[in-house]
Amino acid sequence: MKYISTRGQAPELTFEEAMLTGLARDGGLYLPAEIPVMTKDEIASLAGLPYEEIAFRVMWPYVSGSFAEDEFKSIIARAYQGFGHAARAPLKQLNENHFLLELFHGPTLAFKDFAMQLIGQLFQVALKRRGERVTIVGATSGDTGSAAIEAFRGLDAVDVFILFPHGRVSEVQRRQMTTPADSNVHALALEGDFDDCQAAVKDMFNDFDFRDGVKLAGVNSINFARVLAQVVYYFSAATSLGAPHRKVSFTVPTGNFGDIFAGYIAKRMGLPIDRLVVATNQNDILHRCLSGEGYYKGDTIPSISPSMDIQVSSNFERALYYAYGEDGNAVAQLMEELKSGGFDVSQGALQALRETFDSGRASEEETLETIKATLASSAELLCPHSAVGVKVGEEHRAPDVPMITLATAHPAKFPAAVEQASGVHPPLPPRMADLYERPERVTRITNDLGAIQAHIKGHISA
């Protein structure tokens, strides 16, 4: 399997190379040159299997040239052994045909653990084999950073620097990033918003002297391995509700478009997904775009679902690549226009996107109301991101197709909003009970590329 860039001008890579490379050298994002398709029988045979076995069968065609079969199986086993639920991604019923896919039973209580725990193991094996070390730089609106720090802390072949927007993540998210004592992980609180953090990471990849000098690697959803690991739970959820003999739809609380893009890959692999519904908070650029208003950046407004406070949605580039008929030049042109504010999506591309995606938005009041109402109707305490999903999912639910909404984080990561909505203070799991007492280690940094690069260079291990 070869991997190609959405902008068409970067070298083709193997899975392992693409995973360790991060952003393509033409500024694009790597994708498999062809998406493998599973037969109806192969999909049917997944029903009832342990999550780890489904993960192996779904991901194996993508990684098989880079890892041995037994090696990959044991990597998967190690990745998910620390999850707090035997099913890994359990499905709960909210009403007659609306289901909740709980993705928050991993070590840092958000869906990011599904991919990050896996790629931590993949990096470890690949770097050891190559005798190399890398510097991972990541951008986070709260959850990617904590999951990355947890997955990579203490590994000797990796230094990790995570940029998060100062004052714009929840206290639990911040403490998950700032309290690990391992010397190879570094939390940087940037004066700016998430888009500034993500732009800085991409600028570092596009500065080849810096990139090659520090051996830069990325664990944001820039990295296709992240997206791939997230494809698995679409298969586990859909087959447990009767796929491939029955269609299902998914609603996905969306920011950087990585999670829902994993659903798109699952659909292209043959999973009978009817609709993929993009659910946004008040930072609704994706909803506006899918409603035909073009893709134009506004100011990021802080919300009670801070992990989705995003304007420049990195993986939307991958969706545009397919919507524009796999034309890398067209994508490169759009990304150029984005630098000066945004672009109109062509009618053909919009139609292609709408063949798969619907969208909706939830206001702050609607999000709070959904947390309260869902607790009353289903005894399920939602985090604010999942509540955005449930509200939009309910609006898009069709009578004859089960709707599965992804519950992307544990309510205890956002206790203030959850308590405001429901009157219930969600406790942290016992293993994190002392999170508020642990000492924090964080560097405040201005939004200046040179200053960030100097800090990183000065703190990587020799």
Ligand SMILES: Cc1ncc(COP(=O)(O)O)c(C=O)c1O
């Ligand atoms: C809790 C939570 N929900 C939803 C999202 C949005 O996911 P994505 O960025 O993959 O669209 C994020 C951030 O990634 C998140 O942390």
Ligand SMILES: N[C@@H](CCOP(=O)(O)O)C(=O)O
């Ligand atoms: N919401 C994310 C933003 C980064 O997304 P990623 O999927 O590209 O890593 C976060 O929690 O950091």
